Amino acid sequence: MFKNLIFTKKAVTLSKYHTLFTQYLKRNQQKEIPNGLYAPITYILNLGGKRLRPILTLMATEAFGAEAEEALAAALSVEVFHNFTLVHDDIMDAAPLRRGQPTVHYKWDVNTGILSGDAMLIQAYQCLEVYDAPLFGKLNRQFNKTALEVCEGQQYDVDFEIQKEVSIAAYLEMIKLKTAVLVGHALKIGALIGKATDEEAQKLYDFGVLLGLAFQIQDDYLDAFGDPKDFGKQVGGDIIENKKTILYHKAMELGTSKEKESLSEWLDFEGDTIKKTSAVKSIFQSTGASHASQQLVSDYTTQAFQKLDEIQISVEGKNTLKAFGKNLMERKY
Helix, strand or coil: CCCCCCCCCCCCCHHHHHHHHHHHHHHCCCCCCCHHHHHHHHHHHCCCCCCHHHHHHHHHHHHCCCCHHHHHHHHHHHHHHHHHHHHHHHHHHCCCEECCEECHHHHCCHHHHHHHHHHHHHHHHHHHHHCCCCHHHHHHHHHHHHHHHHHHHHHHHHHHHHCCCCCHHHHHHHHHHHHHHHHHHHHHHHHHHCCCCHHHHHHHHHHHHHHHHHHHHHHHHHHHHCCHHHHCCCCCHHHHCCCCCHHHHHHHHHCCHHHHHHHHHHHHCCCCHHHHHHHHHHHHHHCCHHHHHHHHHHHHHHHHHHHHCCCCCCHHHHHHHHHHHHHHHHCCC
16 A cells, blocks of 8 residues: 555646656555565556646646645546556557556566556555545545446457447447546546535536547557657557557548458458558558548547536636647647
């Protein structure tokens, strides 16, 4: 369990959200024994990453007039849970890299990844124990709902790998569950800690889900076309694993009969992965799927901002969240 889950009071600006959280993470280090359980957790949490979700929790709390420090434990819960899902996802995907470094199951072994991941899930719940009732009950119920939805999304993702036909609507529902609801969750629990009404907290959740959809579609795009030095994961991994991402769906929607036939053939190809990745990326570009996916990122971000405008928070709070969303839309990693 993390040590000394306490709050500290100090002024914080937007540019310091990341620093505020990472310093808190460092202060709440893992137990050391048994090393085989806790060392992998320390490893994955210290790989860094963008810390997008915990930052959103802190931002949401401040947007409703409370101190960001009050939400640090909840932000840690979000980050630990998110990294738990990454550890187990990497095992299921047989992924060799995470944030440019060996995945936990590659650095140790699969059994270690499973057990350390399980411990992280428990720790994520424990982080919320610093909050008193009735707030604790609200946070815990929201966590339970989100955690189960993420598992449902992961199962759909697994199912889709072997299904010949997957609709765009089904794919969007999958990424909503697997990715977007956790973004909404991060914002909603921050709002609840900031003493927002249930109605306003739900509106912020809806904003987060739309932002999360934009984030995942951008992630799909970067998996194919990102710079591996920036992206931190194996570029083309989705193609190699035959995942029917939004790029695939848009290619099948916009492509000629020949292009669609060729794409299907490449998905069945089990030879040279470099050759396969290059060919599929070429189809994504020639069909206009790559451009269409970027347009979807823009569309969902716009919808998110429209939802944000309905929320009763300060202009400063809205501008902060909008700036975050714009940076998310324009990211290259």
